[in-house]
Amino acid sequence: MLNAPGIDLKRISLLYAGQFIFEELSLQLPAAKCSCLLGPSGVGKSSLLQLIAGILPLAAGEGEITATDGAPLLGRVAYMAQTDLLMPWASVLDNVILGEKLRHCRWRVSKDNKERARYHLQQVGLLDRANDKPDSLSQGMRQRVALARTLFEDKPIVLMDEPFSALDVVRKLELQALTVEVLQGRTVFWVTHDPLEALRVGQAIFVLTGQPARIHYQVEPKESVPRDVRQSNIIALEAELIAALCQRTAGDLA
Amino acid sequence: MLKRSLISVVSLIVLWQGLIWLYHFPPYILPSPWQVGLVWRHGWPILLQQSIPTLWETMASFILAAVVGSVTALILAYFTWARSWLFPWVLVSQALPTFALAPLLVVWLGYGMSSKIVTALIMMFFPITSAFYDGLRRTKPEWLDLAKTMNAKKTAVLWFICFPAALPNLASGLRVAAVLAPMGAVVGEWVGSSHGLGYLMLNANARMQIDWMFAAVMAITVWTLLLYALVDRILKKLVTWH
Numbered sequence: 196m197l198n199a200p201g202i203d204l205k206r207i208s209l210l211y212a213g214q215f216i217f218e219e220l221s222l223q224l225p226a227a228k229c230s231c232l233l234g235p236s237g238v239g240k241s242s243l244l245q246l247i248a249g250i251l252p253l254a255a256g257e258g259e260i261t262a263t264d265g266a267p268l269l270g271r272v273a274y275m276a277q278t279d280l281l282m283p284w285a286s287v288l289d290n291v292i293l294g295e296k297l298r299h300c301r302w303r304v305s306k307d308n309k310e311r312a313r314y315h316l317q318q319v320g321l322l323d324r325a326n327d328k329p330d331s332l333s334q335g336m337r338q339r340v341a342l343a344r345t346l347f348e349d350k351p352i353v354l355m356d357e358p359f360s361a362l363d364v365v366r367k368l369e370l371q372a373l374t375v376e377v378l379q380g381r382t383v384f385w386v387t388h389d390p391l392e393a394l395r396v397g398q399a400i401f402v403l404t405g406q407p408a409r410i411h412y413q414v415e416p417k418e419s420v421p422r423d424v425r426q427s428n429i430i431a432l433e434a435e436l437i438a439a440l441c442q443r444t445a446g447d448l449a
Numbered sequence: 450m451l452k453r454s455l456i457s458v459v460s461l462i463v464l465w466q467g468l469i470w471l472y473h474f475p476p477y478i479l480p481s482p483w484q485v486g487l488v489w490r491h492g493w494p495i496l497l498q499q500s501i502p503t504l505w506e507t508m509a510s511f512i513l514a515a516v517v518g519s520v521t522a523l524i525l526a527y528f529t530w531a532r533s534w535l536f537p538w539v540l541v542s543q544a545l546p547t548f549a550l551a552p553l554l555v556v557w558l559g560y561g562m563s564s565k566i567v568t569a570l571i572m573m574f575f576p577i578t579s580a581f582y583d584g585l586r587r588t589k590p591e592w593l594d595l596a597k598t599m600n601a602k603k604t605a606v607l608w609f610i611c612f613p614a615a616l617p618n619l620a621s622g623l624r625v626a627a628v629l630a631p632m633g634a635v636v637g638e639w640v641g642s643s644h645g646l647g648y649l650m651l652n653a654n655a656r657m658q659i660d661w662m663f664a665a666v667m668a669i670t671v672w673t674l675l676l677y678a679l680v681d682r683i684l685k686k687l688v689t690w691h
Binding site for chain 1: 591592594595596598599604605606609610613614616689691
């Protein structure tokens, strides 16, 4: 079993075009749980995710991002972006294996890795499309392949940047349930602008608003995930989250 | 497509003949389509025979330019130093007047095929290199971010992401090169040769056989269009993504 650590963000500051996106922002993400970061567009959710992923560099004096087990984060993070980022020239299977090729700079991958990739494709229900090109897949299927690619990376920490925002409601609900199931035991940090998505999958939900952005509200619903978003207590929580989002946004506008 | 091409060709011939009727050009200034047609009818073995060396030069220079252009673009994309040291020379290769350089190449490389191949290579090198290099530089930043989170090696990113992502750009460069290739070979032949369509044109020009000049120009045009169609077809089969 994976030993997934928590993530500790301490006094993170990020300056963009002369303005602070974050100023001394601190946040603790619990280990082996799915944390959702909710916020309006442009608040800096994706930037925060990219800082953790190491895509955006964190300069000295701009805060610290550490794993709670003390080991470095580098090499222990898998990333799933808003778009599927599948390579159109490679087959579905080759897309899943991409990380292995990129790390070792090899055209051929071992039989074990191929088997593992097939297993993850089976998990997302696309084993029969392993040899197809991504262009022949629907948007939902493409996101499933991206999920299989993330699983193949087999990292204790998974960062997800609004991965299903382009999908219709039914596909979204299906994929949320599948993602929660297959990522169990990992520390997941899921960025979304959809309160219902956060309530469906998040074991800890943080609301990021304002400029510079801060965590203005957080909640840890008790029910196990994926939750049924039609339940009355979830609907009540959704109202609270929307209120938290609107309050800050309205305050910023005033 | 075929219908439209046919209409265009017929319109051009009508316009050509119309000009002759209107201005009464003598055959040594502008031969009629009929006269050129007669050259084709009786002289096609000669036109075909002289086409063969030109086609060899064309194919060889095209393949060579594709390899040299691609490798140069990859070097430019991979090594930061190459951008400041090598790129100015890539630009110089395009700034050099090929027509002025061709006689020098004959002096250096002789009357054989190599001087023609190098002349055509210089003409094709820049469009291939610049198109491919441009594609390599414009790899989706999101793909590069993903590779970064996967702890990717720099060489691997070039081979597995940037290279295939830039192939549609390389294909555009190769299409342009396919049109330039026969012209490059003919320019090389003009300067000094003992065979080829360029040699045939020089001879015809010296003897004021303008109908033969026209027939040779048409042969070059037909070969150029056929080469373009062939290259385009192969590339469409190989590079199916954008």
